[in-house]
Amino acid sequence: MSRTVPFYRHQLGAREAAAVAAVLETLFLTTGPKTKELEESIAKRLGVGHALGMTSATTALHLALVALGVGPGDEVIVPAMTFIATSNVVLHCGATPVFVDVEADTGNIDLAAVERAITPKTKAIIPVHLYGQMVDMKRLSAIAEKRTPRVHVIEDCAHAFESERDGVKPGQLSDGAAFSFYATKNVTSGEGGALAMRDTAFFEKVRTIRLHGMSAAAYDRHTGVYRHWDMIDLGFKANMGDIQAALILPQLPDVEAKNERRKAIAAHYDRLFEGAKDIGHPTTQKGVHHAHHLYTVWVPPARRDEVLHKLQQRGVGVAVNYRAVHLLTYYREKFGFERGRFPEAERIGDSTISLPMYPTLSEEDVEYVASTLKAILAEAP
Numbered sequence: 001m002s003r004t005v006p007f008y009r010h011q012l013g014a015r016e017a018a019a020v021a022a023v024l025e026t027l028f029l030t031t032g033p034k035t036k037e038l039e040e041s042i043a044k045r046l047g048v049g050h051a052l053g054m055t056s057a058t059t060a061l062h063l064a065l066v067a068l069g070v071g072p073g074d075e076v077i078v079p080a081m082t083f084i085a086t087s088n089v090v091l092h093c094g095a096t097p098v099f100v101d102v103e104a105d106t107g108n109i110d111l112a113a114v115e116r117a118i119t120p121k122t123k124a125i126i127p128v129h130l131y132g133q134m135v136d137m138k139r140l141s142a143i144a145e146k147r148t149p150r151v152h153v154i155e156d157c158a159h160a161f162e163s164e165r166d167g168v169k170p171g172q173l174s175d176g177a178a179f180s181f182y183a184t185k186n187v188t189s190g191e192g193g194a195l196a197m198r199d200t201a202f203f204e205k206v207r208t209i210r211l212h213g214m215s216a217a218a219y220d221r222h223t224g225v226y227r228h229w230d231m232i233d234l235g236f237k238a239n240m241g242d243i244q245a246a247l248i249l250p251q252l253p254d255v256e257a258k259n260e261r262r263k264a265i266a267a268h269y270d271r272l273f274e275g276a277k278d279i280g281h282p283t284t285q286k287g288v289h290h291a292h293h294l295y296t297v298w299v300p301p302a303r304r305d306e307v308l309h310k311l312q313q314r315g316v317g318v319a320v321n322y323r324a325v326h327l328l329t330y331y332r333e334k335f336g337f338e339r340g341r342f343p344e345a346e347r348i349g350d351s352t353i354s355l356p357m358y359p360t361l362s363e364e365d366v367e368y369v370a371s372t373l374k375a376i377l378a379e380a381p
């Protein structure tokens with residue numbers, strides 16, 4: 001039996017189309033009432049004071065660092081197992097990304113390694129809630145808070161919209177939490193992002209630099225008589241528009257139901273791989289409410305690329321999330337990194353394969369993916 005199981009399928013449909021059509025009837029195609037509604041929904045959902053719609057998680061992370069004053073001479077601690085956006089934004093600030101290794105069982109940033117990496121130059125830490133499993137934010141924030149001056153924490157929540165750990169949600173124990181609404185993320189508008197924050201002064205700073213450093217955005221200037229705007233800071237162009245916000249809003253009521261479905265799919269994969277030779281995978285820690293953004297397996301590194309290609313040939317969509325960042329050409333050349341520096345990130349980077357994971361995956365799809373993977377591994381290389 002053969003079938004095609006794509007890596008990802010979105011579920012946007014008539015509801016989202018109607019929401020966008022409604023925006024086209026109004027005045028605001030840029031940041032307006034829909035963006036505000038989304039920002040308020042996100043802040044409320046997380047129980048934090050503020051959220052700002054952005055063009056991407058990358059711009060959300062970048063602007064958070066800029067607003068914290070991260071610049072040349074500063075160090076920012078990041079995991080070596082993540083998407084390049086996490087460390088690239090540090091470079092865009094002129095600061096130094098300080099990579100640390102990750103935990104063997106989860107792939108999340110190793111908090112003991114974070115403690116060892118902190119120096120007087122450390123300005124911030126960016127934990128990544130990899131695949132949707134949250135980092136232990138209670139322990140991380142305790143590590144950051146006990147330094148003088150306090151080390152800032154900005155969470156990369158690109159995989160973690162639905163996550164929670166020990167009763168803590170993204171944004172609750174950090175300076176900011178950056179979300180992605182990129183095409184393949186659990187909640188999506190094709191492109192888009194958001195930054196959730198607790199502190200009002202920090203929020204106001206980020207809001208200003210989100211739009212060129214202007215004193216008022218179009219929406220705020222729209223009512224009443226014309227008033228001049230001023231430029232009060234040097235900012236960027238990273239504001240979300242109402243079309244993106246309108247696409248996202250109808251998805252929010254379904255987030256929990258879809259998470260339940262993802263959880264069932266992950267459990268199904270887990271069962272099918274139980275005891276399978278040559279198939280490992282990250283484990284979920286106690287107290288974690290997992291977003292199940294990605295389901296990854298670890299296969300023998302010598303066979304990873306072969307298995308990847310054979311899965312594709314047999315109709316199974318796959319991806320690699322991720323190869324270790326410090327070994328990519330740009331980072332290698334800039335910092336002189338060599339193999340062996342971050343062994344767990346490298347082991348995961350060399351062995352990982354992401355399998356299809358989305359709510360519309362059927363049980364037959366999951367069984368086909370699992371049996372195809374096991375069959376490939378049982379063949380000679």
Ligand SMILES: *Cc1c(COP(=O)(O)O)cnc(C)c1O
Pocket residue numbers: 055056057058059082083085086128156158159179180181182192193
């Ligand atoms: C997708 C992703 C990002 C970047 O998100 P964009 O919205 O595309 O900028 C950052 N970090 C991680 C871990 C991601 O998976």
